[in-house]
Amino acid sequence: MAKGKKVNKQTKRKTLTFKMVQSCMEVKLDGKRRLDLSYKDIAAVPTCIQKMPDFNELDLSRNLIRKIPDFIDQFISISVLDLHSNYLEELPVTIGHLQALEVLNLCNNRLTSLPSELGLLKKLHTLHLGLNQLQALPASIGALKELRHLGLSDNRFTHVPKCLAKLTKLEKLNLDRNPLLSEQMVEQNSVIFTESFYLVRESALCEDCLNKCQIRRRNMENGENAEEYASPFLS
Template sequence: MTTTTATLAALRSGQLKGITRLDLACGLQEFPREIFELSDTLEVLNLSGNMLSELPDDLSRLSKLRVIFCSDNRFTQLPEVLSSCVHLEMVGFKANTIQEVVPAAISPGLRWLILTDNQISALPDSIGNCARLQKLMLAGNQLAELPEAMRGCVGLELLRISANRFKALPEWLLQLPRLTWLAFGGNPVSAVPHAPRPAVARFHWGDLVLGEKLGEGASGVIHKAHWQPSPQEAGHPVAVKLFKGAVTSDGFPAEEMAACLAAGNHSHLIGVIGELTGHPAGSTGLVMPWVEPGFRSLAGPPNLATCTRDIYDDGQRFSLPLVLDLAKGLAAVGEHLHARGISHGDFYAHNVLYRPEGGCYLGDFGAASFYPSQASGSTNPFEALEVRAFGCLLGELLERIEPDHEALLPSLKALQLRCVAPVAASRPRFAELVAAIDSLLH
């Protein structure tokens, strides 16, 4: 047996012996000591959605524990005992009331730390010892600065600090050699879009008929819909995104709405055709063009094992013409967004829709941020981060390219390596990428 969503009775009766993952949500106020009966095999422990406020001092008895989730509980402090679990790599304490992160709670072996939606005003210097840390989720707290010791987080790739109190971002942060996906919207540093918000149509809820759910992310749910403004008109298929209205792992939905609208139109962008009005529950939403069914997601999002890397179907392969088509389209989108001072923040294959015969769209602005206008000059550190994300995506495509395309591969690989260079200032701009890929197409 490898995984189970369990009842407390099943745990206490010994029925769960040998499992590697335990999900237990049943109003717990104390840590069930019976969990220690699983110490020889348990690797993932999910105690989210209970009423816990502390963990046992002997938690390290779970000698194989790699992942622990304690979100939606009542912790006011990140437990020190976590650092005693020598194999622990992923810690999730989202949506508690944590005010303090003591130095001893941070294990240097962490790869993924989730502290979203708490009340944290400072991080300890000990986080700088986490050289393996790849993913750090801090949205929805009270942080105004990061400890300079985080220069030591040389493996950090994804950072979410949206919905905090940052008036500026430290220069050293933007120079971390592997930092790739940064979200910082909903802070004073990300207050005003460069470009004025374009005028968009307003769609009344009563003119829309919602259909099947197409997808769901941290910030909202997307539905297929039929828009019919009057009985005399034939109506049109559209997509509607209904926002959940609370702080998410990426930030505020309002910031996402603003970024979607400010991004405007582009041939490789899932644009916006209007705002939703008149929802009976007061929900906010956006109406987007309907994307033809022939388009599909380029990849799936990362999982616990891959951490920051997308998941492709087994055996998935791409032709060279398709790779060049995708690369040029996505580089052009990057150029378009950064000309408007918008950092997408989640430039990933799982946010790309594509057709095997060509064509692609970038979507999902949940992690988007507006950056200071003075950063949009000849050396733009925010664009350099996004170029690295593009380089990671291109590298994934090149790993899965069909054989018999050896002639152009060295040039493409050299371009990809420039995009992921450790020194951010040495990476090409998106405009240069568009021109380079265009030259390969011709």
């Protein structure tokens, strides 16, 4: 290489042909078809995947993708969509058409907001949003009645999103390493709230604590001083 010659990184990025994409299709033991396009150094979702037969899982993780094309709404049968470790700054509203989606992984991107259409994913039980730049969640997230696992770590939340009070099946919530106001250890009603947000079962609480949590939960659902509380939700 001539001295001082710059390497054009753009030329190193791959463009996948239809034949290459076909070779990435695999059939799992349970019979589900998985299209694995992770670690392909691609900056865009290959348009040729529109020609692929129906598949159940799509893995586009660990690439250089900045935008999800609108044609994603064609894959209405997929139950798992993995987009973690890319450069996404937004999601298309068409993602709300993926009615069969059960798992959505958006960790380690550059998302600053989410479309309200996420609330249309009625079968979603796992949503990973850690390592982004989110400060709030759309109120429609509260409509995800099947949601059990929600990852919100390493974002910019200063308050616990109010919509979480409506997630009655939520079992696991991760809000670690957010700039929650409660991390300064605000003492209120003789209870000290730290930066951690815990989900507990009713059976794990004494009667007095259970009553306090239920009262606070009702207050949050009614919008009364909701921002002041980082109290546990009952599963």
